[in-house]
Amino acid sequence: MNITHTSFVTLPVSDQDRALRFYTDVLGFETVADRDMPQGRWLQVAPAGAQTVFTLSGPDMGGFEPGSARGIMLVTTDVDADCARLAQAGVSVQGPDDLPWGRMASFADPDGNGLMLLTEKEGF
Structure with a gap:
């Protein structure tokens, strides 16, 4: 095996803007990515300097139940x-x-x- 690290963890959320405020304002994370993709908004946050980021996956990304x-x-x-x-x-x-x-x-x-x-x- 040649695995070196985890890239991201998906957190299913119902409202990406609300989740973004919680993770940045309350937990102090930084926004790593925030862009529109064909399948929906790609939004990632992480603590400063972290190697693993959290993808705040909204309902439009499908497949995951919020919470x-x-x-x-x-x-x-x-x-x-x-x-x-x-x-x-x-x-x-x-x-x-x-x-x-x-x-x-x-x-x-x-x-x-x-x-x-x-x-x-x-x-x-």
Whole structure:
């Protein structure tokens, strides 16, 4: 196998503009691509410097039910501060909780896609 990295993860959303505001304004991601394609709008966001991007796939792209993505893990250096920031923005956050692999919390985007925040335990 010669796989080197993941290019993108698809997050199915019902409203690309609303999702874009959440991922850029609330999570602080950057817009990587925003262009019209024959099959619909190609919209991608990512944390600054990330190698993997998130494609915010609207209903016109087909094939995915908005809110059906689960288990998207975002690594952070300060899960507590990020949870406080999310709560201030009106996002419902579960946790953070101490686990063997680090301190973790979970939340959902406006469509219900499941996201997690993790501050990794040193040496795990």
